[in-house]
Amino acid sequence: MVSVGAGVEIAEETRSRTSLESVVVRFAGDSGDGIQVVGGRFTLATAIGGSDLATFPDFPAEIRAPTGTTFGVSAFQINFGARRIRTIGDAPDVLVALNPAALKVNLADLPRGATIILDGGSFKERDLKKAGFAGDPRHDGTLAGYRVVDIDISDLTKKATASTGLSSREQLRCKNFWSLGLVLWMFDRPREPILAWLKQRFAKQPEVAEANSLALNAGHALGETAELGPLPAFKVGPAPIEAGLYRTVTGHEALAFGLVDGARKAGLRMVFCSYPITPASALLHHLAGMKAFGVTTFQAEDEIAAACAALGASYAGSIGVTSSSGPGIALKTETIGLAIGAELPLVVVNSQRAGPSTGMPTKTEQSDLYQAVFGRNADSPLVVLAAATPADCFVMAREAIRLAVHHMTPVMLLTDGFLANASEPWLIPDLDATPAFPVRFRAEPEGYQPFARDGRGVRDWVKPGTPGLEHRIGGIERDALSGNISYDPANHQRMTEARWDKVLAVADDIPEQEVEQGETSGRLAVVGWGSTYGPIARAVTTLRDRGQSVSHIHLRHLWPLPRNLGELLRGFEHILVPEMNKGQLVTILRNEYLVPAQSLSKVTGKPFTIHEVEDAMTAALGISS
């Protein structure tokens, strides 16, 4: 028995169904079909059932493409199971395709044997042509080898909702919920929370709530009665996950929460300055809705102004945060250099996307690591962090603020388009259980020297407004004590080293590198960072289950690197570094430790599949895959 947030209780069912350890379902349809909505509802129903899960929405690049076109297809994938779920799944086991275009676009990803649920009612000639099918794929052999459930969902939806008095077009809009009903039945998931949600969501349009509920129930009923002959029915049990209160969270929601909690724990107002850009904008949107939490959001005229305003805010004693994606970060680099020179805290969030240049804004990649670590003029060290999963965005965002304010340094936090939009269940933390890390602003005028350093090499933070501490700072090299302009050669050497050492000393303030899975030495270490976490974790599990001596090392702190990392890596015969770029972390590891780390590179705008990582591992180990 699991209990639902609002106190709903759900009885466990006991019918006989095929038991699955995990399953991947993809909903797909036209942008206007409400795919993301049913995806979200199904996710919740699944979570309530106790499964672990991961989800990913796949929006079209176009805002709103013409109906029925392939480039207007929207999709939502969920992987859920009775075990720990680490990825959104290599390939769907079940595809729900609400129109021919959705089938067309997704077919290539579908392994033979997969189940396809079609809205046969939308397979008219015009629709087929729009989708680019020469014939009807249902009848021309295209779908041979698949388990096809061809239902006229359109028609059944209209019938189910006829009583509502809505227009035929409005009735048809409910076909997403009809399909959801069927899928709920297939996986034995409860309808109640969704029915409750519909009531609440459409409180002001009760007829819409009603129609969708009718459709949902009708789809579900069709499963039960199986008018079409027996439908596949499965059971996916609860996963062994930690007890507690859960919600789902996307990476960008988690980022927003983490930043707000970080600022709170530092005792600071947060000034978040950004300029819209895909896929970073969602962070701006989330924070714009959190003004009550001591957050100021500012949509600047461009990325440079956003970075500058954030830096101005930090100068004034708030924590300035700025956020963008690769091309926007490129524009911020001059300002980041000023933050490094002035030694002010600043958090820069980069939601990476496929590049170079505008690239593929809606597609994921992790190719801005070079930019993060090396991408500024001059010797310009800063702290670089990367989040591994949507929920990890929360932790790393808080960590970014902590390190920025306690080391008076800019911190670059890397996420990516996948993390931004993917979601997973999140054991909601008790924020008060994590210690605060309040900032202490200097207020004593006695002996104040703006660039004097403490034992960690960190200078004092002073809030303008503090009497007696008036001083001047800037981007021209600063005297090592007074901060006044200095062109003295020895001073520049000293300050360059001080900036360098200060950032390296952050290594004393971060955990030593742990091994995610496996031993601390062995034949093969797979070293990852960022959103490759999931596929690597799963692939390593698989090979370990096969008895191989492989370990998974996942880096969250990319600069400075954890103190023990070199030693750890030297304990392995082979080091494989899967990255969604042409091999960037691998450059850093090879340079730092002179270890023969090898790159596994993928740049298709899509995450690694588990198999891709597995194959590279078996190749590295010299075993058959």
Place this chain on the structure above:
Amino acid sequence: MVSVGAGVEIAEETRSRTSLESVVVRFAGDSGDGIQVVGGRFTLATAIGGSDLATFPDFPAEIRAPTGTTFGVSAFQINFGARRIRTIGDAPDVLVALNPAALKVNLADLPRGATIILDGGSFKERDLKKAGFAGDPRHDGTLAGYRVVDIDISDLTKKATASTGLSSREQLRCKNFWSLGLVLWMFDRPREPILAWLKQRFAKQPEVAEANSLALNAGHALGETAELGPLPAFKVGPAPIEAGLYRTVTGHEALAFGLVDGARKAGLRMVFCSYPITPASALLHHLAGMKAFGVTTFQAEDEIAAACAALGASYAGSIGVTSSSGPGIALKTETIGLAIGAELPLVVVNSQRAGPSTGMPTKTEQSDLYQAVFGRNADSPLVVLAAATPADCFVMAREAIRLAVHHMTPVMLLTDGFLANASEPWLIPDLDATPAFPVRFRAEPEGYQPFARDGRGVRDWVKPGTPGLEHRIGGIERDALSGNISYDPANHQRMTEARWDKVLAVADDIPEQEVEQGETSGRLAVVGWGSTYGPIARAVTTLRDRGQSVSHIHLRHLWPLPRNLGELLRGFEHILVPEMNKGQLVTILRNEYLVPAQSLSKVTGKPFTIHEVEDAMTAALGISS
């Protein structure tokens, strides 16, 4: 006997003087004292004498500081000798100090035993105080251990020029030429070319020409008559340098000539777009004066616009060149990404300076190598070159254009504040002797695919205006043939690799790495790039003269690296990489070849001295220095 440009012939003198292999002279005085002018004249006189030489002007950071202050001191250093001169010299043997501030500022650089020529007439109490001297350094022991020539140059200049009827202030302005006269005598250099130059230069102010000539002759005469007791007199013979016609050239002059010659050889108009910034501006200034040579110069509203306009020019079929220094290059990185994506030629010149941020604009550093190789979002390869000496700027500028237009890629050319301002004798090349490398624009509509590639991975360059080849390109990922927008995963993988491979293939079009001095294997390789060439070359010579197994490898092509470099480096026990940064090339070498290259880092805003490199070499070799 050497002959002078305008046909002047100079008889060799045969008086007995101390013979020197090489000597370092520094002229220093107030910004208003005309130090750079006499430095330039002395350089020419020295060159005409057949010596090899290198010079460096050292301007104050301030535009025009108050007279007599230390921060208003301007200096000019020349190293010349009867052997190949590679650096401007570690420390002056002779300092000419036209006021106390000049003495104050330069004293620290002066080794005991050096000769100091002072204008005693400017050592009044007020002057001393302004310069920050507590007492009179001439009498309080400050100058113990130096050979001091204390002459009232001010007074002697006035006396020498009294006949001209100029005002006393104007007379005093000639004291730079008086000093020059003395120094010419000291080193047995001819006055004639300078007297001729004065006549020409001040053709419209004959009384000024006259006064300066009188001063020059008077200073020279004082040496001959040595009223003060015998003055040191030296002889520096001609150096064994290649026969031919010479001139002096600064790095930025050479850059301008090289770019113009490159464009000429490519058969293209050059559109040079820039925004002023120290020390890059001089290139804009030189080119702005070369409009007659098919050069358009454009001072844009900022660096971004400059880069964009240059790229627009390349798109339109000219060669677009943009130039800046670190902070400005930071602003250009987004545009460079577009050039990479659109696969258009673009030359980006970075005259590096000390950073981070505004840093020390007038001081040199080579800390933008990370930025050049790695400093963009996404996988964004481009070609990186670096000039080694002022004259080498000519060759590398031409090379930058050649590689850009023949590989359809941006090329980053690195120079630095030192190279920009330093000058050396230049064996003037016969430009027609070097083969041209004309660009062939595609004009055949037949089968045109904007992103189809030739065997080297290079796409066609098409000039808008060409009928039948209308097409669209842009920053969003391009279809591998048509160039139209493509979000196809496999296409992105293919294009990312194509961009990568295309730049790597440039290695087929550049020379293999040669060893500058020494064997191709041995105990120690000193690997340098950029303006460290001089001190490394000299230090390696010294240690080789001591019988050590050391070699000098100097990189001009930094990305891609020469094909044979890895093999070459593996032939050495130790690899030392001196850089004016915290160790950037060393990162690339360690990563590429997994060789244990070690960094020798200096970040004072000043070039390495020969001794600093020697010391690091002896340490690496484990021998005493």
Place this chain on the structure above:
Amino acid sequence: MNAPVLKPRQPKDYATDQEVRWCPGCGDYAILKAVQRTLADIAADPARTVFVSGIGCAARFPYYIETYGFHTIHGRAPAVATGIKLANPELDVWVVGGDGDMLSIGGNHLMHALRRNVDLTILLFNNEIYGLTKGQYSPTSRIGTRSPSTPGGSIDRPVSALRLALGAGARFVARGIDTQQKVLPDILKRAHAHKGTALVEIIQNCIVYNDGAFAGFTDRAVEADAQIHVEHGAPLLFGKDRRKGLRLAAGGLAIEAVSLDEEGVEEGQILIHDQTNAMLATLLAMLEPPMPVAVGVLFDSPAPTYDAAVRAQEETERARAGTPDLNALLRRGPTWTMPG
């Protein structure tokens, strides 16, 4: 310079093979149509025409025009276009972008292109929103605009594209409306004919994120009273029967709308549009509801273009310097010969 081949052309001759991917109902379709019509009417030579754009929905434009096209980066199209003109002044260069592209991140490049008077035809599609990034408010959004980044409503005062342009010294500013297929091509032709930077603000409806933002003056029902179509030399009249007009307000430094049917209002008081008067253009540019919104060419007063002046200066230089000889230049000034 080759004279363009003048053969009759159709709007469809300027359409590419690319599927147009704006949202169904987007105002951009109408603008595309008007531009293709304009190109046909002026018999534009596709080979010598270049469309340059930044990033945004509007900026996808070049992919749909069968000429040379360069879809650059956000905000920088005017700068790229300037470089194109510097390289080849004979190209006919059009610049397309949205209100975010041209007035937010790209405001400075727009301003400097206008100031320099580079010979460009700039089309600024103003939908008062960021379309491509899904609906955030823009610098032209009105105060109180609720958007994903301003859930409580925007608070910054919008900028007027045309007033700003005039402030920067623009020599041609005009305003058109996406749906006015009769009017818009004429405005575009005027802009194209103008030598120098011509800025056309095109009011464009974003059906998804800002639908109806301009309904207050573009709806059929109100347009006659809510718009004033200006024409050089003609009285500034508007309204269904052209019984309303603009006259000088008391004090002489402002204009006011009056009805000819009002007591004391005479036809003779109605201002005659003078497209060479920058002050009048400024006042017209600033008119917004409840005043009638000005449509048409507000200002057209040519001045020497930057690109022409650049070339002229280079020619002068070349004439002065004689045949450029780099070998000789290197040898100018002090040189000496080493015997080796």
Place this chain on the structure above:
Amino acid sequence: MNAPVLKPRQPKDYATDQEVRWCPGCGDYAILKAVQRTLADIAADPARTVFVSGIGCAARFPYYIETYGFHTIHGRAPAVATGIKLANPELDVWVVGGDGDMLSIGGNHLMHALRRNVDLTILLFNNEIYGLTKGQYSPTSRIGTRSPSTPGGSIDRPVSALRLALGAGARFVARGIDTQQKVLPDILKRAHAHKGTALVEIIQNCIVYNDGAFAGFTDRAVEADAQIHVEHGAPLLFGKDRRKGLRLAAGGLAIEAVSLDEEGVEEGQILIHDQTNAMLATLLAMLEPPMPVAVGVLFDSPAPTYDAAVRAQEETERARAGTPDLNALLRRGPTWTMPG
């Protein structure tokens, strides 16, 4: 908010221990003096005052003012200053920069600060040249300016800082002259007193690279006839005996200079300066020799400031949301409990 401690202050109280490093004779010295006088007169609290600047000779300013100071990067000072005000609206923030800093690379930030109306006092030192980088022409340099980057003379038309600002919707624009130590502090006080972005263009002589650029209207000998000092509510008179003035030109929408001694000119025709009239301000801003150059507060018409509106909106939000409780927020919406 603590009330500032009001104790009598001297200009020298606002001088730092740093040696001032402009060229001897640079106009910046006079401006520094005027600003220090202004700060003393308004008894500015050094602790609550921040000077923010970009890069350039002008931008070295903060190092010489004994308050908080941030010498940032080229062109970005208005953006940094905006962030400072967002973090702490109670700070008194001054922005200093040159014509290159504010109108070339930083033009867009200036424009957006003005549009948003952030409460800043912006001092734009206009010497019509890039001083720090050794004399290249700037966006305010007149056509034909010979400089290292334009040896043949510049060809692009200059921008007028104040006209541009008004085009961007500025609510306060003024002009002062470096050497006018009587007039300049009063203008600065007015700018400081204005709530919202106040832009003061200060005519500044660069003695090294552009000496005498303004002599045509700043020289003692000509200044009476070549300048018009404007004052709200007072007639727009100038000339040695104030016998010249500005009146509306025929047709309206323009002004002209007349002499009261001319036939047909009457005192009553002379315009009265109205600092709330943007059109008049625009016309005044555009006056250049041979017309008298306008000095003083051309426009002052306050509007709500951005920083205040931001805070007000946050307060509303907080009032609506009750005590912010992040723990509760995380638990809002669908949640479920796992038994483990």
